[in-house]
Amino acid sequence: MILVIGATGMLGNEICRRLRKEDNPVRAMVRETSDPVKVNKLQELGVEIVRGDLRKSSTFKPVLRDVTTVITTASSMPFSYVPNENDPLLVDRNGMISLVDESRLAGVTRFIYTSFSGQIDLDFPLRNAKRAVEQNLQNNGMVYTILRPSCFMEAWLSPMVGFDAANAKVRLCGEGTKPLSYISLFDVAWFAVESLKNPYARNAVLELGGPEKLSQLDAVKIFEELSGKKFEIEHVPVEALSSQLQSAADPMEKSFAGLMLCVANGDPIDMRNTLGKFNIKLKSVRDFARSMVAVA
Numbered sequence: 001m002i003l004v005i006g007a008t009g010m011l012g013n014e015i016c017r018r019l020r021k022e023d024n025p026v027r028a029m030v031r032e033t034s035d036p037v038k039v040n041k042l043q044e045l046g047v048e049i050v051r052g053d054l055r056k057s058s059t060f061k062p063v064l065r066d067v068t069t070v071i072t073t074a075s076s077m078p079f080s081y082v083p084n085e086n087d088p089l090l091v092d093r094n095g096m097i098s099l100v101d102e103s104r105l106a107g108v109t110r111f112i113y114t115s116f117s118g119q120i121d122l123d124f125p126l127r128n129a130k131r132a133v134e135q136n137l138q139n140n141g142m143v144y145t146i147l148r149p150s151c152f153m154e155a156w157l158s159p160m161v162g163f164d165a166a167n168a169k170v171r172l173c174g175e176g177t178k179p180l181s182y183i184s185l186f187d188v189a190w191f192a193v194e195s196l197k198n199p200y201a202r203n204a205v206l207e208l209g210g211p212e213k214l215s216q217l218d219a220v221k222i223f224e225e226l227s228g229k230k231f232e233i234e235h236v237p238v239e240a241l242s243s244q245l246q247s248a249a250d251p252m253e254k255s256f257a258g259l260m261l262c263v264a265n266g267d268p269i270d271m272r273n274t275l276g277k278f279n280i281k282l283k284s285v286r287d288f289a290r291s292m293v294a295v296a
């Protein structure tokens with residue numbers, strides 16, 4: 001049995017879909033508060049639903065019964081964040097570490113963990129949680145794969161972060177000139193599932209980017225070209241992001257400032273070595289922009 005934690009999220013849902021398409025037995029741990037529409041969709045895929053919560057290790061026992069493999073994509077940020085209740089410390093760090101520990105005790109042999117790019121390396125709560133879990137997992141004894149994707153294009157080229165292509169208005173982190181390796185979350189899901197079969201993924205940390213290195217401004221140009229519209233561009237200066245990172249008390253705000261600063265600083269990932277071991281044609285920003293412009 002493969003257990004997916006984070007199955008009601010964007011990436012976890014796509015992983016469940018892929019696993020079920022290949023007829024794998026899949027269980028999802030969902031919360032009492034998870035959106036029932038998303039939970040129903042998982043059930044329609046043939047996913048077994050068990051209630052649990054990363055903050056309550058007492059819920060793990062039934063969730064982990066007969067599980068050989070855990071794939072986790074769960075995070076409190078950004079959609080599930082509740083101050084002092086469901087935050088990076090309680091969920092992304094403490095909850096995930098106790099899940100790793102309890103998984104080994106329950107007989108799980110394979111653990112796939114979704115972290116983020118190793119170049120996201122500033123001191124903020126979400127980054128500190130991700131690295132603490134990675135370390136715990138690497139010392140735990142289960143065969144592990146740590147997925148370290150760069151920015152998802154579906155998130156970082158969307159209105160959620162101020163990239164409003166439909167209205168030709170974007171807000172960029174810093175000057176927008178540093179190279180990034182935007183990756184599609186659908187390709188990250190492919191890597192998660194492929195990691196179960198590919199020997200190169202055993203006890204591996206996979207830095208994952210898209211097929212090209214593009215700056216935020218390069219991405220804007222692609223959208224402008226495909227939509228035929230000139231975009232209005234606003235820049236959030238690096239100094240403003242740095243002072244937000246220093247002064248924010250709220251872990252969500254601090255983590256977002258840290259992430260935006262890392263985007264401003266660039267996150268290029270050389271995929272040549274990985275693509276020699278994994279047979280995938282990665283989605284480009286142009287492919288993604290074409291699909292977004294088509295529906296606008």
Ligand SMILES: NC(=O)c1ccc[n+]([C@@H]2O[C@H](COP(=O)([O-])OP(=O)(O)OC[C@H]3O[C@@H](n4cnc5c(N)ncnc54)[C@H](OP(=O)(O)O)[C@@H]3O)[C@@H](O)[C@H]2O)c1
Pocket residue numbers: 005006007008009010011012030031033034035052053054055073074075076077078079080086091095114115116117148149150151152153155156
């Ligand atoms: N966005 C990016 O650019 C990017 C880049 C690199 C890595 N990542 C990582 O990729 C992963 C997946 O991202 P995503 O966009 O799919 O996330 P998402 O859509 O926000 O999904 C988060 C999931 O975590 C679950 N969750 C939250 N609190 C929980 C708790 N206390 N116990 C159990 N489950 C809980 C949510 O369940 P509910 O539905 O119940 O809230 C949801 O299923 C994350 O770990 C993220 O850090 C993202």
